[in-house]
Amino acid sequence: MSKTNAFKVAGLLLVLGGAVYLALRQRQPRPLTIGDSAPHFTVPAFPSGSLDLSKYRRQVVVLNFWATWCPPCVEETPSLEKFAERVQSQGVVVVGVSVDEDRKALQEFIGKYGITYAMGLDPDRALAARFGTFKFPETYILDRHGRVAEKLVGAVSWDDPRIQSFVQELARGSGR
Secondary structure (H helix, E strand, O other), X not given: OOHHHXXXXXXXXXXXXHHHHHHHOXXXXXXXXXXXXXXXXXXXXXXXXXXXXXXXXXXXXXXXXXXXXXXXXXXHHHHHHHHHHHHHHHOEEEEEEEOOOOHHHHHHHHHHHXXXXXXXXXXXXXXXXXXOOOXXXXXXXXXXXXXXXXXXXXXXXXXXXXXXXXXXXXXXXXXX
């Protein structure tokens, strides 16, 4: 085989190899948007056990990704806790998913702010990535069928009547 043909074959193999790599590589999922079904997940729970999304089937779920080191998360926490207490009797459950790596800091934070809602752990941010979350806090409001009804990026005042009304409508089944 001549050098020219060898270069052609090598080039062709390189192009084919690149095409195969691009076709087979794992693609990042796109961020969830309104109307998408939330992916099923089970993560470690804090302080122990596991937190499984399917446990909340047929309930409205307010799923909040957050961290203790995030100032907007800290700002949002008191109103989210009050909201969780207020809506639990209406078929609405608040679930926090902490991306903290420091369990001691998380334990101190939960104690300081009196958080009573379920808390999952996602220190490697694998679950956050599945949802397309990279900025904290980020909250997904899931309807009774597990579909994203709303996505809120950044700190939210959970005392806002518009949010309360929206979640209550979902809980009654008259929402989206």
